[in-house]
Amino acid sequence: MKSGYIGVCGAVLTVGLLTGCSSPTVQVKGQLEVATGQVVSAGASSTLALSQNRAGKTLDGAVDTSLQDALTDIASEQSETASLDVTTPEQRALQQRTTRVVNRVADEISGARAALQEPSPARLQQAEQRVRAATDAADRWATQLGKGAP
Numbered sequence: 087m088k089s090g091y092i093g094v095c096g097a098v099l100t101v102g103l104l105t106g107c108s109s110p111t112v113q114v115k116g117q118l119e120v121a122t123g124q125v126v127s128a129g130a131s132s133t134l135a136l137s138q139n140r141a142g143k144t145l146d147g148a149v150d151t152s153l154q155d156a157l158t159d160i161a162s163e164q165s166e167t168a169s170l171d172v173t174t175p176e177q178r179a180l181q182q183r184t185t186r187v188v189n190r191v192a193d194e195i196s197g198a199r200a201a202l203q204e205p206s207p208a209r210l211q212q213a214e215q216r217v218r219a220a221t222d223a224a225d226r227w228a229t230q231l232g233k234g235a236p
Contacts, residue, residue, distance in 0.1 A: 122224055157196065164189070194216045
């Protein structure tokens, strides 16, 4: 009887794994990882635009448009993150940390837009570094989420 029970349990487990059955927390982590990944992409694009501008390869207006587009993309991810159905303290904590990481990238890109209004080489370099640091932090968080962040 035990071997039959073990066989049935093994079959149920295998089917569950093959059909993508996952816990709500795993699903929330996946959604947060995707949202954060999109924000990382927007941050990387912003960093590139700022770098190209500092190198004299793009005009301020083009960079500002790029930064505004990134902020629009991030706003969409902020909305998605806020609208997730979180039901446990663990999910809420993951959502809150993701929100902080995403908001930091948005804040730094907004700061870079402000730096474009009164450009100086030092100020633009600092803005680029701040966007890059926030984007790197978001990338690390997305990686943690993908590995099953606590």
